[in-house]
Amino acid sequence: MILGNDKTENFSNGKSVLAVIASPRKSGFTAKLLGALLREFPKGTAIDIINVFELDPKPCNACGYCKSVTGCSKKDLEGFFRRFENADVIIFATPIYFMGVPAPLKALMDRFQRYYEARFRRNERTPIEKHRKALLIVTSGSDGEIGFEVIKHQFLQAFTVLNVELCGSMLARNTDRCGIDQTDVKNAQDLYRRLKNGSN
Numbered sequence: 001m002i003l004g005n006d007k008t009e010n011f012s013n014g015k016s017v018l019a020v021i022a023s024p025r026k027s028g029f030t031a032k033l034l035g036a037l038l039r040e041f042p043k044g045t046a047i048d049i050i051n052v053f054e055l056d057p058k059p060c061n062a063c064g065y066c067k068s069v070t071g072c073s074k075k076d077l078e079g080f081f082r083r084f085e086n087a088d089v090i091i092f093a094t095p096i097y098f099m100g101v102p103a104p105l106k107a108l109m110d111r112f113q114r115y116y117e118a119r120f121r122r123n124e125r126t127p128i129e130k131h132r133k134a135l136l137i138v139t140s141g142s143d144g145e146i147g148f149e150v151i152k153h154q155f156l157q158a159f160t161v162l163n164v165e166l167c168g169s170m171l172a173r174n175t176d177r178c179g180i181d182q183t184d185v186k187n188a189q190d191l192y193r194r195l196k197n198g199s200n
Contacts (some may be wrong), residue, residue, distance in 0.1 A: 018087035143174035168194030
């Protein structure tokens with residue numbers, strides 16, 4: 001899909017954004033903050049939005065297939081991984097569930113094992129040659145600081161073999177009690193600036 005605003009910044013020029021959202025609530029706080037961020041991208045930017053609850057990835061069961069060959073024995077995510085490898089910017093937006101990400105997103109992250117095996121067992125120096133930039137939006141019903149740090153470190157660990165650079169992250173706290181406010185929205189919008197500046 002094509003989204004964005006009327007800004008004249010030269011971001012698009014063929015660049016693409018893959019936004020992965022891990023909330024089952026299509027109009028929930030996580031979705032609203034993701035929408036606020038996506039609207040910061042210049043008009044004409046190609047944006048692909050995937051909800052992992054709809055993607056419903058099968059969990060990794062350590063079958064060992066990817067130890068010796070490229071890919072995975074389970075073929076349900078082949079289309080996703082093509083989009084993941086080709087995107088210029090990857091955005092993950094997730095609520096905190098018990099100090100971690102929701103089960104479908106955790107299943108998706110576990111399936112990154114194919115790239116770990118390629119790097120460390122099959123000695124492929126860069127399993128994904130294209131360098132990508134990433135942003136992270138996290139929402140929490142409570143304070144959420146510890147869960148946010150856990151999730152952030154999970155992604156940073158995964159990104160080490162995915163050729164992905166985390167340029168910015170944010171946490172919206174206490175959504176059960178307060179919802180989200182304009183500060184949260186501004187923090188989401190500011191991630192676009194951090195993406196351009198390349199800062200974490």
